[in-house]
Amino acid sequence: MTFSGILTVVWYSALPWLWLISVMLVAFLVPQLLARMKSYSFTSKGGMGSKYIPPLVVLLAFFLVPLQTQSSLAYVNTWVDWMNLIGVSIGLGFYAWLVFHPICFMRNSK
Amino acid sequence: MPKKHLPFESVSRRDLLKLGLGAGVVGPLALSSRGAKAVNTQAHIVIVGAGAGGLSMANRLTNSLQGAKITIIDTREKHYYQPGWTLVASGVWNQDKTVTDIVDWLPKSVNWVKGHVAEYDPDNNRVLLEDGQAVSYDQLIVASGLQLRYDLIQGMDVDLIGQGKGVGSVYASMDASAKTNEEIKRWISKGGGTGLFNLPPTALKCAGAPIKMTFTTLHRLEDTGRREQFNVEFMTPSGGLFSVPFYNDFIKQRFSEQGVTRNDLWTLKAIDADAKKATYSVKGGEDQVKDYDFIHVVPPMTAGAALENSPLAFQPNENFKGWMKVDRETLQNPDYFNVWGIGDVMGMPSNKTAASVKMQAKVLEENFLASLQGKPLTAKHNGYTSCPMITAIGKAMLVEFGWDSKLLPSFSFIDPKKESWTVWVMKERMLRPAYYAMLEGKI
Ligand SMILES: Cc1cc2nc3c(=O)[nH]c(=O)nc-3n(C[C@H](O)[C@H](O)[C@H](O)COP(=O)(O)OP(=O)(O)OC[C@H]3O[C@@H](n4cnc5c(N)ncnc54)[C@H](O)[C@@H]3O)c2cc1C
Numbered sequence: 001m002t003f004s005g006i007l008t009v010v011w012y013s014a015l016p017w018l019w020l021i022s023v024m025l026v027a028f029l030v031p032q033l034l035a036r037m038k039s040y041s042f043t044s045k046g047g048m049g050s051k052y053i054p055p056l057v058v059l060l061a062f063f064l065v066p067l068q069t070q071s072s073l074a075y076v077n078t079w080v081d082w083m084n085l086i087g088v089s090i091g092l093g094f095y096a097w098l099v100f101h102p103i104c105f106m107r108n109s110k
Numbered sequence: 111m112p113k114k115h116l117p118f119e120s121v122s123r124r125d126l127l128k129l130g131l132g133a134g135v136v137g138p139l140a141l142s143s144r145g146a147k148a149v150n151t152q153a154h155i156v157i158v159g160a161g162a163g164g165l166s167m168a169n170r171l172t173n174s175l176q177g178a179k180i181t182i183i184d185t186r187e188k189h190y191y192q193p194g195w196t197l198v199a200s201g202v203w204n205q206d207k208t209v210t211d212i213v214d215w216l217p218k219s220v221n222w223v224k225g226h227v228a229e230y231d232p233d234n235n236r237v238l239l240e241d242g243q244a245v246s247y248d249q250l251i252v253a254s255g256l257q258l259r260y261d262l263i264q265g266m267d268v269d270l271i272g273q274g275k276g277v278g279s280v281y282a283s284m285d286a287s288a289k290t291n292e293e294i295k296r297w298i299s300k301g302g303g304t305g306l307f308n309l310p311p312t313a314l315k316c317a318g319a320p321i322k323m324t325f326t327t328l329h330r331l332e333d334t335g336r337r338e339q340f341n342v343e344f345m346t347p348s349g350g351l352f353s354v355p356f357y358n359d360f361i362k363q364r365f366s367e368q369g370v371t372r373n374d375l376w377t378l379k380a381i382d383a384d385a386k387k388a389t390y391s392v393k394g395g396e397d398q399v400k401d402y403d404f405i406h407v408v409p410p411m412t413a414g415a416a417l418e419n420s421p422l423a424f425q426p427n428e429n430f431k432g433w434m435k436v437d438r439e440t441l442q443n444p445d446y447f448n449v450w451g452i453g454d455v456m457g458m459p460s461n462k463t464a465a466s467v468k469m470q471a472k473v474l475e476e477n478f479l480a481s482l483q484g485k486p487l488t489a490k491h492n493g494y495t496s497c498p499m500i501t502a503i504g505k506a507m508l509v510e511f512g513w514d515s516k517l518l519p520s521f522s523f524i525d526p527k528k529e530s531w532t533v534w535v536m537k538e539r540m541l542r543p544a545y546y547a548m549l550e551g552k553i
Contacts, residue, residue, distance in 0.1 A: 005553035012543030069535050070202055071504030080523055081531040 027099055035102030038109055047104030050097055058093035148176040149479050156247035158227050160184035162464045163253035163453030165215045166471040169551030172217040181221045191542055193464055195287035196319050199280040200326035205288040215549045230420035232446040249448045252434055256454040257414040264380035275383040279407040280323050294327055302339035303403030306388055311347040311377045312410040315454050315462040318497035320408045321361055328368050329502040345376040353460055354515040413455050430457025439490040441474045450474055465496035468548045494518055498537035506533040
């Protein structure tokens with residue numbers, strides 16, 4: 001497949017989710033920028049939220065992602081299915097950390 | 111329940127361009143520049159049919175030719191993503207997800223004649239339209255798909271679909287697939303009764319669709335918790351369910367595990383929609399009449415009268431009689447070297463899928479350009495076809511094969527013989543984007 005072919009497929013796949021991608025981008029960028037104005041870095045101390053919410057998100061994603069695709073955990077069957085589900089869940093957990101870590105940092109530094 | 115519409119879901123490419131959304135992102139999709147190695151020609155190329163094959167070729171040839179005049183002939187204003195209709199009829203998708211405007215996929219330089227070809231006259235290099243207009247060509251690409259012959263089933267009319275008479279058919283149209291979903295819901299809400307699922311006695315597009323409809327309906331019946339109240343029967347005119355032996359055996363096994371009664375060598379002959387009775391001719395036996403609460407009708411399919419009655423079709427003494435005659439590897443008509451085929455219209459084993467069109471388009475473009483330059487035709491179609499076999503709402507198998515039913519898996523890491531959630535997600539989320547990229551001639 002050509003590069004422009006891949007871009008085209010990615011574009012059409014993302015199209016229904018542009019609103020969500022935008023919301024997630026804002027939810028990621030705003031706390032990051034605000035916290036960085038107060039000298040936040042990834043190694044800064046977070047808080048309860050950044051400790052417990054990301055694993056909770058991973059756990060929830062594990063059940064909810066198959067449901068979101070109109071499927072169910074019972075149909076996650078092959079090793080590729082498991083790798084995909086684990087990958088997506090961990091990715092969402094990491095995203096939650098990226099959002100909540102700077103928020104907790106800002107609360108701490110109030 | 112079909113999902114609610116998401117924002118941007120049915121926004122056309124044209125609307126997005128109007129919105130001016132990130133030219134950097136849309137750029138590669140929208141403004142196709144002519145390929146660096148464009149072939150110069152003054153030829154008039156006529157494409158019959160603006161479906162999956164016709165649009166793909168219009169886009170590909172616009173990019174790869176310089177100076178050509180390209181004309182496409184079709185009466186339809188709308189383009190339908192037909193592979194999505196199984197999801198619509200299974201209550202998974204909203205029907206709006208399957209329709210776009212043809213004009214959004216056509217390059218501006220392509221001349222669109224809104225007409226229907228009534229006659230092919232390859233000896234004089236022209237086609238005649240229903241309104242009497244003649245369109246001459248130097249090169250002809252036939253991409254007219256196939257015709258659904260509901261008229262060959264006595265008493266059957268597509269208008270019966272969705273009238274509360276238990277008649278459904280995923281093939282008939284986008285609306286019909288939504289109405290089929292309504293009919294299935296009505297049957298389920300009755301709490302019991304008989305559902306008859308059929309295969310036609312001819313070649314059919316997406317040969318897996320009638321089976322997918324059976325599996326998704328079984329899923330819905332099982333979800334009621336009262337599966338034993340419903341009798342499900344599947345009729346096969348040939349005795350076979352699928353052309354690849356592994357999948358044929360798999361489906362047979364699954365049907366018996368899920369309590370589906372198979373009636374082999376039964377062909378749907380007539381229906382009496384008011385009485386809810388279906389008549390079957392049975393090979394080697396007497397006609398049988400079955401009562402039903404829901405029937406999924408799959409009509410006989412042919413290449414359409416214009417093609418069948420033309421010198422471009424396989425003759426009655428040949429295999430694939432009535433379908434378009436092409437060399438199955440080069441996609442060129444062996445009698446008229448300036449006539450080519452793509453898609454469902456062609457006479458060849460299986461290959462009536464959009465997935466086949468995707469592979470054929472590449473081969474056809476390469477051979478078409480070679481022929482214009484007087485070079486030998488070296489690209490060869492390997493018979494690739496594919497169908498994500500949905501075995502329940504939420505899981506599927508990635509069935510991909512070529513000539514002689516040889517499995518041709520695209521992804522080494524996906525086991526083609528296992529049901530998988532990933533394959534379901536591909537079917538539900540990725541194949542429509544890939545199809546659109548194909549229409550644009552990008553893949
Ligand atoms: C319910 C269903 C499920 C499917 N599922 C899958 C799937 O899962 N995977 C897959 O790969 N494929 C699937 N398909 C098959 C796929 O949609 C077709 O194989 C594909 O669309 C074929 O492309 P085509 O260009 O040959 O025909 P089409 O896309 O049907 O286009 C033919 C065009 O020609 C026009 N036309 C016809 N006759 C004339 C004439 N005489 N003059 C002018 N114009 C004419 C028609 O108006 C139409 O626009 C499915 C199809 C259906 C119906």
